[in-house]
Amino acid sequence: MHSIRELLQLSTDFLKKKEITAPKLCAEELLAFVLNKKRLDLFLDYDAPVEEGEVARYRSLIKRKSEGEPLGYLLETAEFLDCVLAVSPAVLVPRQETEILVSMALKEIPNKPKVLWDLCSGSGCMGIAAKKHRPLLNVTLADLSFEALECAKANAKQNEVDVTCVQGDLLAPFEGQKADFIFCNPPYVAEEDYPKLEKEVHFEPRQAHIAKERGLEFYLRLAAELPPFLASEAKIFLEIGHNQGAQVLEIFHQSHWKQKRCEKDWAGNDRFFFLEFSHELP
Incomplete structure (x- = not known):
């Protein structure tokens, strides 16, 4: 019978x-x-024996990990800004970069009954974390995938936050409404770049990674479609690809963006894009 120490070493x-x-x-x-x-x-039970059934289950998980499967899928959960989230192959495993994005955004979001939409919400990590840290917010999670929304609903319940979940393509579920804050971590990988990504990524839903227009499809759509959905001085927080900062800056060239800036992640890559909206005078 193997001990914890032996299993960890092997x-x-x-x-x-x-x-x-x-x-x-x-x-x-x-x-x-x-x-x-x-x-x-x-480490408190380093030399304790492990039952054979548990060893067999552990070996199975280690084999799957050796093939590149994301740790979050194997553990079936991920931690994200004081939230514990269920994850499945229907959604991306939440990234540290996305956690940083929400942390930065929360510095600009007061705990008031304002409206926040989490577009392309996946597991719901961004919107759920925002609601947990700013409980007075009115938060809606939106995704095209029914399976992703089911995961997000379960995560909201597990983390005891009250959010609305709607299914639809980007802004389609919000016709006639306006938001004060928007989170969006859309697909942003170009089709030709997808095969070059690390093995783990290929276990995740392909449609959550790949975007047309060389990865810029959703930023082009947001630039064109967002204005009617925004309250005055609304703020938008986007995640972008590691080399897309200059292109996204150009996409959001219109004068109604009174602030726009690109921020880098811990590795020095373009990763976060922030916008502030101002209604043009008639």
């Missing part, structure tokens, strides 16, 4: 040989999941 070495990022952390997270323990508690 699986870490195996994942390292398979060139998996952060092999030790992955091995620990998966064993903690199988044993229903917190990761750090593994």
